[in-house]
Structures are given as structure tokens and as C-alpha cells.
Amino acid sequence: MPYEPIRFEPLKQLLSKLREAIYEPVTQLTATAWVTPEPVPFAERMSGDKITLSPGERWGKLWDCAWFCFTGHISQSIPDTKVVLLLDVNGELCLVDNEGTPVQGLTTINSEFDFTLGLPGKRVVQVDRSSISGGEIEIWADASNNDLFGKYCGGTLKEAVIAICHEDIRGLYYDIEVLLETAEHLPAGTARREKILQSLYDVSLQLAKFTPDCIHQAKQLLERQLLLRGGDPVFSISAVGHAHIDLAWLWPIRETIRKGARTFSTVLRMMERYPDYVFGASQPQLYDWMKSHYPKLYDQIKERVREGRWEPQGAMWVESDTNVPGGESLVRQILYGKRYFQQEFGLEMRTLWMPDVFGYSASLPQLLRKSGVDYMMTQKLSWSEYNRHPHHSFLWEGIDGSTVLTHMPPEDTYNSPAAPRSIIKAEREYLDKNVSSHALMLFGIGDGGGGPGEEHLERLAREKNLLGLAPVIQEPSWKFFERLNEERDHFQTWRGELYLEKHQGTLTSQARNKRYNRKMEKALRELEFAAVLAAWLGKPYPSEKLETLWKEVLLYQFHDILPGSSIKRVYDESLIRYEELLQQTEAMITETHRYLAGHILTSEVDEKGIVVFNSLPWEREEWLQVNGRWRIVQVPAMGYTVVSDAADPAVEVEAVSYVHARTKERSLENDKFIVKFAENGGILSILDKEEAREVIRQGGLGNDLRVYHDDGDAWDFRHDYSASPGMPLILQHVHELFDGPKTGLVFAYSYGESTLTQTVVLTEGSRRIDFETTADWREEGKMLRTSFPVEIRTDQVHCEIQFGSLSRPTHRNTMWDFAKDEICAHQWVDLSEPDYGVALLNDCKYGHRAIHNVIDLHLLRSTSYPDPAADRAEHKFTYSLYSHQGNHVQAEIYRRGNELNIPLRPVILSPSSSDRPKEKLPHSKVFFRPNHPGIMVESVKKAEDSSDIIIRLYETSGTQIKTRLFIGLEVSEVWMVDLLENEISSLEIQEQPIKEQSEVDLFFKPFEIISLRLKV
Template identity: 35%
Template sequence: MHDDRQLVEARLDRVLRERIRPAIHPETTPLDVEIWSAPGEPVPVAEGLSAPTRPITAGTPWGSPWGTSWFKVTGTVPAAWAGRTVEAVLDLGFTPRSPGFQCEGLVYRPDGTPVKGLHPRNSYVRVGAPVAGGEQVHWHVEAASNPDLDAGGVPFQPTRLGDRSTAGDAPQYVLGRLELAVFDETVWNLVLDLEVLGELMAELPVDGARRWEIVRAVGRALDAVDLGDVNGTAQAARDELAGVLAAPAVPAAHRISAVGHAHIDSAWLWPLRETVRKVARTTANMTALLEDEPDFVYAMSQAQQYAWIKEHRPEVYARVKKAVSDGRFVPAGGMWVESDTNMPGSEAMARQFVHGKRFFLDEFGVENEEVWLPDTFGFAAGLPQIIKAAGAKWLLTQKISWSRVNVFPHHTFTWEGIDGSRVFTHFPPVDTYNCSMDGREIAHAARNFKEKGVATRSLAPTGYGDGGGGTTREMVAKAARLRNLEGSAAVTWEAPAEFFAKAEAEYPDPPVWVGELYLELHRATLTSQAQTKRGNRRSEHLLYEAELWATTAAVRAGAPYPYEDLDRLWKTVLLHQFHDILPGSSIAWVHREARQTYARVAEELEGIIAAALRALGGDGSGAAELVFNSAPHGRRGVPAGGAVAAGPAGAAAPVAREGGGYVLDNGQLRVEIDGRGLVVSAYDLAAGRESIAPGQAANLLQLHPDFPNQWDAWDVDVFYRNVGTDLTDVTDLRAEGDAVRVERAFGGSRVVQLLSLPADAKRLDIDTEVDWHETEKFLKLAFPLDVKADRYASETQFGHVHRPTHQNTSWEWAKFEACNHRFVHLDEPGWGVALANDSTYGHDVTRSVRTGGDRGTTTTVRASLLRAPRFPDPETDQGVHRFRHALAPGAAIGDAVREGFRANLPERRVAGTAADVAPLVTVDEDAVVVSAVKLADDRSGDLVVRLYESNGARGRATVRADGFAAGRAELTDLLERPLADAGRPEAAGDGAAVVALRPFQMVTLRLPRA
């Protein structure tokens, strides 16, 4: 029996490969092909259709890197084929290595009407079923010669192909066959029968009766095939398989909800402009498939991608809108893009949902209750609250299955965030978001599912992404055979919402996971491409300022509110938070354009802010000056969100020379800097407490080798810590005004730091400029602190998350690099230290017990500054970078929050004649932070204020609008719609509202303007 089974499997493989599959197209005739290559960037469709062409034949190289070629394809259906099904097979030069990541095409009729996309495993175009014979075929193919960055066979190696300016012009592809062909549907179905049964047979127990039923049936079917006349005997072979294909699944079979899908990264190994075309090709494919397959359901996320095809391919978009209205094409996820969720700030994460959900509502009348993030690199603990506030309740992701240390214990569970909000969450046990309906995938999903016995359902996103063209007709055919097949999980096409509703109904009380969903992989994405990350952070805070001051100017001075500009700028920033842009894991082209885009965004936002401040400050003709403070906390007598007459700007403590170093002392903090430019003491004078661990030094730059086992831009492996160099050599150390200037050189790089101590604050400011020219190195900035802390706090969306400093378990050990926003904070009871920053996200915290002296504990915080990976951008981070950090000894958690805002929201000084400008909105509780002040998106003129409790304690705050008559405040969701079940906040007179908040709770208030 064993030998018979092996013989059948080997026989099946060869007969399929060499005889049956080739017989799908038993007769062919070549098409005439001509080509025109656009000289630069892609051209409009009308230009491509009318461009002059020249003949080209199969076997001819074509397509420079990132180029666009237009093929004109013509021919005549032979009269002898009348009554048969005919299609064209258009092979642009596809390679079998992968279903995407190479050349692609979109087929048009001569009038510019799109037909469908062409991809490596989806290269057919139907001519007729049946044909009459003599039909004229005339198509145009817009073909993209995007380079295969792994074409050398070794994946993810350094390449110059990642930017058009360095890619050269060598042809990337060799044109394959472009033919008309008879399509034999019986043979095609036989192939699918045999593939499904062969794959199922391979997964069943070797000694099981069902496996042997299939072995025998497949053997009989192969006997029935005449290898010299496959087309004539295919039906006889299918007849031999009918019985085993009809055997129904057992009642307890695992149930898989297949969702047609094509995960398309909004940028990655291609630029943004190419994603526009990838989406158009794929959606053209999928709308065509929906017309052919009545059971098929397709889901696409990312409102940005819909907006692109609406703008650039309206003909394709019209087909999408019709399919959406028919309920077959499902807008999924409700976000602007599938963003990173670790690094986006509070408001940015909220606006991902605001702009995504509003687009789907406005365009399709669809409101999503599911969040669709299959490929995002871990999930911040503040996200559940944002999901709930957006009106959603379910989350899907798959990426956590990539973790390398610990296996996540659930596939379906409840996820609880920092404020107590809970979201029903599913990780597809199929362990891919590009399921192809292969028997191995289906069997793995059933075996792998961790909720056996209490739940029966999982989801399988099905289709090739990233240029693979989506779901294929073969996948649909396989799913039909697996709908009710003995030995297999039962597969049904369903929309995501249908799956989640059924899964939640059958499993109403799943286990709860509390806190972040940390991906034990891709940790270096918190550091790679530092200028992209700096651009994001700066843009987020400029948007906050622009909304605050534009709102204040509109209410107080009647200035026009820039609705359209702010909407467009928010969407630009949200796009660049996509999970391969902000994380720094895209090609050079993407990050080059990102830097340019962030500069334009900053310039435009600075203009909006300046115009608003001029409107508030007066005509600016006098010598008087106002200082505007955007921070949500008052400081130095300046009200948050208001302005007063300017006093001295930024006084700092004087620098004193002492021995070979310097001392800074402002009466609150005394800082000693030794002859190496390192901070050897940061003494809290009021507390009588030293911050720096005995015998150690802070502000210490440390350089490590950085060559991960794979995924250069994505990963940092823990063994990087085994070797490191402390950068203690100084090329220049001197006083420069009220700062100490430290200059160092190492490798091919140079660092200049300015250390200063404000006259009225207990913090040390450290401004660092690095001219970085290293390769495969990792630069850290270390602060060894004399603090015994078992855990520390990192800012995340609308609060902070605690992580352990120890490594008691493998789960804790795996978090050797983690994310923070504007600060990290650690403390002992009654005394703590904060490290704030203006643009860094990655960090690590370690602890050790000193063996001599006081046997105290040293807890070291290290900010991650720069990396130098070589793939996908071989020049990652080369050049000049600027960072600002602030060490705040004696800081409580509220001080850490305040210092984080201070580092990111500078005061603005504006010449003007106006009196002091009172804040538009005031909050009487320091722990309650305002994250947005804006006018309502519906242009009613109502004021919208978003705020949250920042300390992790219960809070009660009075929110008061000043300077206009306000109606009674309403609590709303993120889309500024009243919350029916929330009631109204307590009124406190004059339009004020009293808000009671649980720890880390975020609320949105809408204040009607009378």
C-alpha cells in the first residue's frame, strides 16, 4: 500500500505537469504585437493608446527599470474555432518565482475601457465563450517593467534598482508568448479536481481510509486519461473522481470563511505612483472575476487606494462602485491606509479611522465594524480604545504569527487596551494573508486553530497581493470543491463582517489578552530611516498647531478656516504612516520622496499657523511681541493654547568650567560634564538625589555592529549587543554661549552635541547632530540611571504602557527593543526620571545590580538613533540628522508628559499689537491633556475638543470654551457624531462641561456655537 501511494503521487505530479495542464490550451495561434516605451514616467492612458509603435516578437528583451511600455496586440480568431471557448494568453515575460514583485500589465480596449490586469499567474483575457470565428482582437496593454529586486535568486540583497536615478536602463524582461488559444474547460476542471484531491491526499493520515479512497480514485482517473488524447478523455477521468469529490465533510469540520483579497502595500519595493497602477490592475481583475463567479466575495482595505483609482482610473472606479453597491466588493477596515500602529501619535491614529471611515461612508454608504490590518508590525496598547471610538469592534491581523520567540496562545480572543476598551480579535490560523486555497494551507489552518472545542471558524484572506493580481479563477474553483469535502475544512466565501458576526456569536466569552500585541520581529523598524520618522513626528505636531490656531483665529478673529487644506495635509501624513513607509522598510525612491513631501507639508502648515497667529496678534507693525504656546499644559506663565506679551526667550543656566569638564547649575539641577563630554552627575538639588548610576556616565553614544539574520531594514537581532563601542573620544569640548559643545568623530561620521540647562526647569537638554556615514551599524544614546525600577512607562496613543525591566520570561526577554512616543519614564516610589525626545521611537531598557559599593540597581535607558541597513535602500540614513532629548530627574509621570510636549511644541513669538490672547479652551486638570482643538468637519462651525487622561488614574476636569457662546457639550465618536448611549457631560455654566474620565480614557466633545 505504501509503495502504491507514493507511485500515485509521483505519477500525478508528472502527468499534470507534462500532459494535462498543457492540454488546457490545446490549439494556439500567435498574435501580432507592437511596442512603444514611454521615455520617462507613466503617461495618461489616451497618450499610451495613440503612441507610435514598432513590431516586437517573443524572446525580445524589453522594459528598463521602472519603465512603462505600451503593447498593441492584434489578431483574428480562426474560423475553425467557431463554437469553442477562446482566450488570449499574454505572457509579458513573467517568471515563476513569485506571483508578484515583477512586471504587470493592464489591458485596455482601443476606446480606453479597461478589461483586466495581467499578472504572472493570471495572464489570460477571455475573447468569447463560444466564439463565432473570425472575430478581430485589438487590445492595448500598459505594461510596467518594475524590477524584480530578488531576481538574483538570493532575497533581500543590496540593490541599486530601488531608485530610478540609480537603476540604469538595462531591459528587465524578455517577452513571452502572446497567443490566441482554445480554452478546454473540461481539462481545466480536471486539473482542479486532481490538484484538490492530490493536495488533500498529501495532508490526510497515511493509514486513514479517506486517504486511500482518494489514492485509488486518482489512480483510476489517471488510467482513464489517454496521454495522446487528453482533451478527448478528460471527462472520463473526471467521472472517476466524482464520487470522492462528492463525499461530504464531517459535521465537526473546521469552517473557513474565504475572503477574496489582494494585500497591496501602499509603497514598499515600488514607489507610491506605482501603487496607484497596481491597485487599478488588481481591481480591474477582481471586478471581472466577480462578474464570472456568483459566489465570490472580494474585500479591499485602505481608503487611500480607492481614492487613487477614483482620481487616476475613473473607468476602473466605476466598476468598483457598482460591485460595492451589489454587495460583492467589500470596502474593509475603515482606515485611510493599513498604517503602522506603534509609531503614529494619538491624533494621527484617530484620524486614520476618521478619514478612512468617512471616505467609505461618503462614497459607498458603508460603515465598517472591522479593522483590517493583516501585515502591520505589532499593535500598540492604545489602539482598542481608538477602534471603539471609531465605531468599530473587531480586529483582524496575521502578522503576529511571524513572532520568532513565543507562539501567541490564541487565534480568536478579546484584546484589552490601556483604558479597558476591548475588541474581538482574530488571527487567521492559515498563517498567511495571501492564501491560494492550496490543500496544505487549508489543512494547516484546521490543525493550527487554537480554539478547537470552543470555536469552529477562522478566516482566510485569499489571493495574491503586491502585484499578483488578487484572487484567481483557480482559487475560486478550488474553494467550490472544498465547500463540503470529506477530510477537509469547509470553505465558504464570506465578507469579513459576516465572519466576525458568526465567530463572535459562537464564542461570546473568549480569553482576554491585556496590553500591546508585540511582534517579536521587525523591531528595527522603530529606527530605520530616521528622517522619515522625524518628518512624521514634526508633521503630527504641526497639524495639531495648525488646527488649534486656525480654530482660534476663526472663532476670535473671523479668519477663514482652511478645511480643504487641512483635510489634504492630514491625508498626506496618514498615507506616509503606511506600514512600510513610516517603519523605514521601503526602497530609496519612497523615502527620498517622503523627505520631500514632509518638507512641503511643513512649509504649508507653517504658513497656516503664521496666518492664524497674525490674525490673532494684530497687524504686526509695532515692536510688541506675543509668545504663543501650543502645548496642552501651561508653563512659564504662558497659558496653553494662548499667548501673552513676550518675556525673555529661553534663558539658560550659565556654564562653569570645573577641572577638565563643565558644570551647569540652575538651583534645581546640578549637571557635571567630564572631559569626555559625558554626564557623570545630574543631581536633583531639591530631592538631594543623584540620577546617574555611580561610576557610570550618561549621554553616552554607543555603536554596535548591525547585521541581522535577514530583513535588513526590518530586523535587529539580540546578538547585536554582544559587541559594542563606547564613543568617548572627543575632538572638541568647550563652552558655547549657555551650552557645552561636544564634538566626536568615529568611522566616517561626526557628532556635535549641545548640552544646556534651562534657567527655570529641572531638565538637561541635549541637542545632537550626527553626520552619519556608517554601514551596518546601530547607534544608541545611553543613560545609566540610579533607579531601581521593575517596570517603566513608554508613551503610546492616549496614554502610556508599562513594560518590565527584567527578563523573567521569554515574553519579557523578547521585548529587547520597543517603541515609545515622546517619553519614557521610570521611577521608584516618590522619585523618577523621564527621557523625552523630539523624533526617536526605538529604545531599550535594561537593569543590573552593582556588585560593589552600595549594591544598588542601575537601570539603563538607551534611545535608538540611527541604523545603516543596505536593503531595500543601500544608502539608508546617510547624511545629517538632528535629535533633541531631555533628561528630567525628579520627574513624575505628569512631568514626563509635559516634557514630551515641550520637546515637540516650541513656543512661537509673533510681532503684534493685540492684547494677551486667552486660550480658546481651558481644562482645569493637569492630568487631562488636550489632543485636538478644531472646527467640526461638517462645517457647522461647532468646536470639537478631544482630550484624555494621561497619568493612568481617574480624572475629573472642567472643560471651558472662552470667547464665544457655546451650547451644551455633547460626547461624540471620532467622526464627531453624538454617542447615543453616553449621555451628556455635566454642565458647569457658561458652556462649560465637566468630564469624568477613567484611567487613560479619551473623549471627544462637540461644543455647538450659538
């Protein structure tokens, strides 16, 4: 007779019945809650509104908090078997000990999740009966009324019971689950598949009842299949527990701190039960929160780190966005991140851990290699919409030629269920398995889900070397990367940025946060430079305050805050903090500049004069308005000069005579350009008088402000938005502006419920056309953009990124070109022919588009998810059109972008007083100046571990440069250092006749960053 046909569905039904039979409820617990709108400490746990709850009763609204007390009695009649508690409050829960230290995290089974990756709920609490006096149970727990993703699940008590755990059924359940799924994914007809299925079928016949004898016999039937091992492996997987925690996203920052406690305490409990378990977590900011808020929990983490079972991961302070932050910000992310792990755990981080950021700047490889980081892990490129990245393991080469070994787990997730399907998918999908025998698996439930649960670890215990599956070993990721590095000679190289073909909206969403980030980056640069000079004169350097400021700015660069993809509360809170941070920083700049000004020799200047500071490394000659009067000032590189505060009518008259604004003719003119406007305020023509050349393409309209429908979310907008012409703003009125050397037309627009006022400004002697803009934006589901069709033909647009620039195509020849329709740039983009070009500068924008000869800047987006009020607010920003001779290198466009973003800073001298410091500084002084125009000084700061000065420079044009750096301070030694400020080699100092002057020779490779340590 034929064999009985074996079908999967009855076996899956059996598995479901077993799962339901694992826990047997015995008695209800009494649940009492003290509810508060915000978290309160353990000592104040009974300060909220007290309620006693029965299952199904509501205890709060979204984001409410509560301290729960669960009490009950374990009766002597309960058999001496394993007793557990089953707790589910329809939210996230953290059990604590009698001192309030987190013990274990729990998560509602109703959490939203991708159930193909597993079930996110954690509700089981192990009970040691021997430690319970008289059988009485009292458990305290800190609750938050939300699921993993900040959703409201009803706020009701779902379950609070004492139950018996049938360990024999639990073990058999995982035996069957692993074998059944293995068979399901093996090729049909193979002997291994058929034997597993036959064994499972035989077990199903044994399990008519779930009696201990039947369970025992079933386990014996499966034992042979579980003991079968593979042969010599050609492919193996390194598995490390993971719990991806966004520091803010669909929840506020305060909840992240509690998510960390819930997750990390759960990890510790799982480690007690599973000796093979290895877990890893990134982000020093998260560890630092644990240290501050939960010191005893942090001590337990440190012990597991010492054991080697807990792996601190990553090389940045947070898992930062890498598109929008400036270059020095990324350096500080690495500097503070690596120093924290070194100081706290004695560990050197060699891997950048970036699983979820929205694209990867081509500057990163150099930053990593100069920081002792050799590897990078991510998986987000698997989200690209149009083209599949061709590798999971590859060498990533940045704009300067530096390379880092990069790996993307081939399962394309950081929430792996660690199930047989995970192992089989990793082997099947691994794009580099022809040259590599190793891949990484990140298993667990993220977003506060506690990381790995017992299901992950039970599966892995059975999958170590199970026949039919690639072998899996739990180990820290650094061991995996060391093994992968042995294969690096076989990997292909990917050159340039790692562009994510998705989430382009994050270059624009939440414009106010992006503006504050830019302003804070520039203000911190200014403050550090001034503070270094002041420290040279004897003023204490504010190291602690600067580190505090920097770390908060770095926190807000997290990849769901700065990109604009968090909930409204995150931005309500961060905008308040940004304003406070900027005010503090600006106040410190002013105070430090005044201190410096107080050391200038008053015998050479009018004591009522003005000291003008310039932190850029080239001499600047610009119009400056102080005390209501305009003057041309010439300020040396990275230094200052003193100018008289006396009025000079001749200068002011001369300036006015060269600038013109005509409202009726709609035109502006200075010595460089004639600008003509259309009736709607757009630009019909820009005539370059010096070159006798038209800037705007014939028939086009420059500064074409248009509104497009945007039904996307914070991450994405429709790729084909430009297929519609968009809707123009309505010009309400226009008037002239005359202000010394400046002339302009002020255009007042309206659209829907919104208004926008834009002053188009020409300045005498300047080739910059400024568009100074304020907007009261109240639209929903709209984006605002401006476009400039310019009379330039080129296949490339040059875009500033951190520490250099990147060329991108202006055509759409391939799908790779098409996918990069929206591109990131920092202070400028440029279209150039060999002898002429046009740049678009900005002071706080990042989203651009360049197709053929049209430069497009994305100004505002007003999406409705996850923040229903995104960008419905008042905004202020400036962008500038700058046409020039030569290409972007010859025209030194990087300088023009910096000049827009880093203004000269005047300080009015105060009269002498008896307590004035000893005078030392001359009338005008240069502190640092490279003698090549292609070198930018990114930062000047005090060293982290001494009073030495760190100066960071980089090559801006993509070429090799020999230069000499002038140093206007007395220095004893100059050392080349890495980005962590470790000394590499000493440099010869070229002494100068004047004591407080010296020079060093430097050689830069294309886009190279060089950091120096000056011993003063």
C-alpha cells in the first residue's frame, strides 16, 4: 500500500495547539496602578491617580505612565512545577526590584510588527518559588501606555495571572517548530525533507493527548532528527542578538530611556537562561542614559561586557544621519562615541554600526579610516526602490580613495527571527557567496521590544549545526568581521556615495530642525576657535560646556530626528532645546570675543572702534553694518582687525550710486548684474555685465517658486511630482529696498493660507544675488520648491558634501541616474562649463535636484505623518545665486558657501578700565592661514586630553596640493594626528623672525583631511 501523504497544514495546526498548551493559568493577580502623565521615579511610585484594575479595564491614554503593583498568592495546592506570571498591560512594562532597578521588560502581544519576522509580545515572567516567602507575590513594574511603535492599543489590562509552565510541552514545541520549518524550506523530494516530515507525522499520531508520556515519546521520536549534523560547511552564519532602538521616532526621547531599561534588563535575564547568548548594542548615548538613570543596571551590563557576552557596537555617539550633519559633526560623533566605549569598557570600536540610516555620505570612509574604524555594518540599502545594490560584502571607497570593508546581513533585516527560514534566506540571497563563506545575522525584536526572546534562543540552540541548514554560531560581530576581513581581497569595490533610493523627503522635512542644526554647527565652530585664542591669552577653555553642547547637538542628529521622521512631540521639545542651545552658544561667542577685544593694544586704535573677527582661512573684504552704518572692512584670515566707528559719508554715497532698484520696471542693478523680473516675481533675465553673458536660459524663469501636491509622509514623496507644472505663488505687492550698498525688491506672495516674503538683494561689488526669505507656511500635503534654468550645458552637477564635493549626473540615462532625482548637498551646488558656471548657495537647505540645466532647491514640506503639523510654522532662510568665471574649483565656490553661512562678527570696543587685562594683541592679526586657496580649515579646538590645539584642514577641490600653513601663535611642536587626536608623526616647524609666528609644510591628497596637534 502507498505511504500516507504528509501535509503541512495539520502539522502547523498541531504546533498551534502545543503553543496554547504551554502555559496553564491558575489564578488571577490583583493589579493596582498609580497613573501619571509623565514618568516618576520609583520612590514616588504611589504619587499618581490610584486605580485597581480587572482584565479589560482601561488605565490610561497614549503616553500615560503608571506604576503597577501585582499581588497574589501561590497556593500550596499548585503542583511543584515551574510557575510563571503572565503580564500584559497593553503597553510596555518594566519589572523592578525592591530598589527600583529594572529587572525585566515586557511588551504587549498587540504590538504592531511584521509578523513574518516573529511575534513581538513578551509577557512571561519566571518565578523562583523558593525565594517567595509564604507563597505571597508582590511585583512592581513601570508602565508606558503605548506599543512598540508608539501606537495606542486601548490602554487596558489584558492579562495578569499566575500560571504553570509545562516545560515538556514548551521544549517539544520548539523541536517541532524548527524541524517543520526546516522541512518546509528544503527542496521537495530530498531525503532530509521526507525523513523530517515522516518523523513529524509519527509524532502527530502520538499526540492525541498532551499527557507527559505522550510528550516524552514524541520528543524521543524527534531526537534523531535534531541530532543529525552537517558535514564540512561551505557557508556559516555569525549570529548576534540585536535590539535596534531609535533614540526618538514614534515616541519621545524620554520614552527611549525607558525602552533602553526594558530592553537591556530583558537581555540580562535571557543571558542567565541561555549560556550561548551573545548580544550587542550600539550608541554610547543610550549607555550613558542607563548609567545616569539606572546605575545598578549599568553595572550589570558592564559585567556582561567584561565576560565578552555583551558587545558594545558602533563608532558614533548615536546612529546618526550621514546626509545632513556637517563634516565636523561626523568627526565628533566618532570622537565622542569611540572615547566613551574606550573609557567605560576599555574597548576599541573598529566597526561603524549603521543599520538604519537613509543613505551614506561618500566622505564617511575617510572619516572611519582616520579614526581606526575598518568595517561598517548596515542593511538599509536593501530598501532601495529601483536598483538592487549588487553586493552584501564589499569594499566601500570614499571620495578620497579610503576604503572600508562593508557588510549587509543578507537576510536584509535587523529583526531576524533566527528561524530556519532566516538561515536559508541568508544563504540563498547572499550576493557574494561565490567568494565569501561568512555572513552576519542580527536577531531579536527592536524598537524597545526587548531584543531576543526565548523563541530566538531556543531556535538557535537547535540550529547550531542542524543537517539541512548552514551552521550558526552566536558570537560578537567583531569576530565575524575579523573572519570576513580574511576574504577582503576577493570582494568588489563600490566607489562614491551609497545612495538610498528611498526617503529623499528626509532631506527637507522639518526645516526648522535642519536650520538649527546648521546654525549650531557653525556657532560651535566659531566658539571653539575663539575659545582657543582666549585660552592662549589665559582664559579657561570651556571644555566641559562645549562637550555638553556638542553631545546634545549630536543626539538631535539621530537618523529619525534630524531627517524629520519623528512625531510632533519630538520636534516640539527639540526646537525649544535648539533655541536654548543656540542662545547659550552665541552668548559664549560674544563674551569670548569681548575678552579677546579687551587684549588689543588701545594705543593704536580708537577705544570706541570695532573689532571684526573672521574665522574663515582667507582674507575677506565685505560690506558690514554696525551701529546702523555701512562700511567696507578688510579682515585677515582666521583673525581680526580693528576699524574705526566713525562715519564715512563718502563711502556710503559711493555705494548708493552704483546700486539701483526700479519697482515699475521690475529690475535691479549693481556693478556686476542687471536683473529683470516678470510680473509674477520670477526672474526673466540676469545679465552678467562683466562677461556680457546671460545667466538665465532663454524662455525660462529663474527663482520659479512653485507648490506641488505632496501626499507622501516625512520620508517619501512621489518621484514624479514634477510631471505636473506645480502651482505658482500669487504675488500680492512689491516694493523697493535701499540700504547702503544693498538694493533689492521685496516681493510679498500668498498661497492658500500661507504667506511668503522674499527680498531679492544685490550688494555693491558682489556677484551674489541673495534671496532672503521668510514664510508663514500653513499648507497641508504640499511642497515648496524653487528652480533656476541656467544657460549652462553640462552632464555633471557638483555638490558640496562633508569635507569635499561629489559629482552627480544631470541626465537620466539609466535607472541608477533616474533613482537619484533628489540629491543631498550642503552649502552649494554648481553647474559649470569649463569657463563659466552658476552655483546655488544656501544657509540651511539640503534637498536639491539638477536635471539638464535646471537647478532646483527644495524649500519646505508639510506632510501629515508622523507629525500632522510638520512645517506649519514660520520659517526663515536664504539662498543665493552665484554666477562665475571658470568652473566651481576656479571660482572657489566652497568659499562662497562658507561666506554665506559664516558671517563676519563685529564687537564694539569698550573704553579702558582699571581692571582691563594686560594688553597683548596688535591692531590686526592672523592666527592661521594656509597659502593655497584650495585648503579649508574645518575646525580649531583644544585637544581632548591636554591644552594642545587641534586644527583640522581638508583639500576642497579633489586634487593634490602642497601648501604651507602659517601659524600666528608660538608653538614648540606640530604633530600630524588622526581624528581621535592620536599622534602619527611630527612635522618640521619653519621658524619665522617674529617669535609668535611659524609655518609648517603640508601635502594633501585629493579631498584629504589633515589634523594637526599644536603644542603651545
